[in-house]
Amino acid sequence: MTKYITLAFALFIYFNSFAQTKNTEFALTKFKTYFNKHQSDSIYLQWNEQARAAVSKKQLDTLLEKQLYPLGKIQQFEFLKQDENLSHYKISFEEMPLKLILSTDSNQHIETLYFQPYKQDSLKTNSVKKDNGDTLQMEKGTTNLNSIEHTIDDLVDSLALQYTLRPNTSGLAVGVFNQGKTSYYYYGETTKGNKELPGQETLFEIGSISKTFTATLLAHMSLQDSVKLDDPIIKYLPDSIAQNINLKGITFRNLATHTSGLPRLPSNLTPADSLDPYKNYDRNALFSYLKKYEQHHKPDSIYEYSNLGYGLLGELLADKMKTSYNELIKDVISRPLNLPSLSEFPDGENLKSFVPTYNKNGELTPHWHFLALSAAGSLKITAPDLLKYAEANINAPNTTLGKAITLTHKPSWLLSEIEDLGLAWHITIDDFQELFWHNGGTFGSSSFIAFVPEKKVAVVILSNAAQSVDDLGLAIIKKLMGN
Known part of the structure; x- marks a missing residue:
């Protein structure tokens, strides 16, 4: 605490x-x-x-x-x-x-x-929040006065300051887990010009980090025998679509490891609003695409990052459980791990704390909305809840959910000599240690999560700007690893 x-x-x-x-x-x-x-x-x-x-x-x-x-x-x-x-x-x-x-x-x-x-x-200082009037109230997390933590604090300050000085950025939230201790750092503004810093309750889009939650749903359902990782997906599709021979051989594991052969996006995705590209792409459009899908790569033949594949995965899992993707996230992950801010559709106090987003030029841009491809990138969360999720990936609870989290870490596809792919997670081998990570981005947000179970360290970074935070996250996690 x-x-x-x-x-x-x-x-x-x-x-x-x-x-x-x-x-x-x-x-x-x-x-x-x-x-x-x-x-x-x-x-x-x-x-x-x-x-x-x-x-x-x-x-x-x-x-x-x-x-x-x-x-x-x-x-x-x-x-x-x-x-x-x-x-x-x-x-x-x-x-x-x-x-x-x-x-x-x-x-x-x-x-x-x-x-x-x-x-x-x-x-x-580990976190900053706005107080009444013109005074800013700054909060300090519990800090062990040793040179290592001072170094981490200095590094975070330096990287975050350089990031928020860019004219195309706005707010930044950083969470660090180090040997059982948590620290939070907040910088910039929730809205350009308001001089109000983000805080513990500030809600951000996380884009493709949503895929790690989707993969956890898949692992959880496989442990409960609702589905099997190597089940062919045509078993769960309507007959009119399942008869497409180009879909034969694609499994749930393929969808979760980007090895299905499906492209990054469906060819019939033609946004009415170019700034909110997934807003109108519904189940009918998805199934229409799959019905006519022509295979370019066989399953298990190539790695090709696919938002389409993850969107389909979420649709199939929710359909199997006769619920929505959002409710499945809440029932399986959000409530058991006590992540109240995690949701596709923020409401109440969460909605009030949902920050606006800024594109690569620093201009205001809409939040993204999803229908059929929700599982690829629709979730929102606060920095404390995302760090708590990272902690659960380090110290998995002794529950079915904990076993599912651990299952997502199992290497399923070799990307290179130093990188494997689990269920959603990228696994980089660094100095004989497994570094798990994923990033996310929309037209107006960027996010990063990484953890090293062996070292019991993690970092999460959330920004309401399109400017990437990957370099910040990698620099911090490598410092935590002692590199």
Whole structure:
């Protein structure tokens, strides 16, 4: 269980593009002079054009007047470290020291200004949430004061800051499980311009990570003998479709390992709304496609990632249990693992916390909606619930569900000398350890989950922007592995 300590503090981030940090000490010396004279106009003129476009003068004045000026004059600053283009400083105000992360452009104008709590023992902040008024309340997860955890905290901060500084991103949530301890980190904004950070209740799309939940449903039903992994799917299709000889030989295992020969998407998927491509693709369209399906690759002959295959898998499983995909997820996984936010259709408080999404250009784009292909990418979840799911994959409960989770880890297809495929999970062999991972993405969200059962470590990352978070996730899990 995560324990929290709260304190009032200010967080200020400029969302901007990267630039090589030069002469930050010169810029900071000027900032100190202007700050101690309360010359807010001069401070604002230190920003480059992109920063001023992102943050208004009024917003800066509010921050200075209500958050920083009350701390008294800046007495001195001390350089701590350089992290790529970001300079870290200890800023000693009369009332308390703070940590400042600063970068400037080639003209010595400020483009990044990011304040954090400063502790002599380098204890880091693990999560941030909005409080009333103009004050931000920051929460600290239970932290073991050792160099390894400090390193993880620093790495997460560095990677997350660089990510959220991109103009096409918005909010970011990171969860880390390390030897039985959980930490959460939140950055950016839930909606561009609202200055409200994500939190424990913030709901994100997870795209193709949904497939790992679908695979768990399949494993669970196979252990209950509702279906068998190597059952041919034509056994569960209407006769008019099952008679298509091109579908012969495709099994549930094939669908779950992308080895069915089915293409990534059906050829009759012609979206009425290009921004919400799966919205109108229903069961009739799916079965119409399967009835006329012509085989290009035989089952078990090639790996070809298939949203179609996973959509079909979910349809068949739900039909077998005479329920919907969403209800099957709730009954088999969400309720037993206590993942209340996990759902295809958020409602109530979850719906209120469902963040808007932004495309690769940073523009608002619709959430995705699904009909027949739900099992391929329709689920939503919070960071704490996704991390709890990762924990269940490390320490599987002694139940049928726990055995099903373990079954999804069993290698079923060799992708390369260093990568296998389980039921949905990619299994990378790294330094003789099995690293399980999956990513997800929609036109306006990106997600990543990875865990190493042997090391008992995991990371989950959720973003409401299309900009990939894969590199962040891989860097964090490799650090957790000790690489």
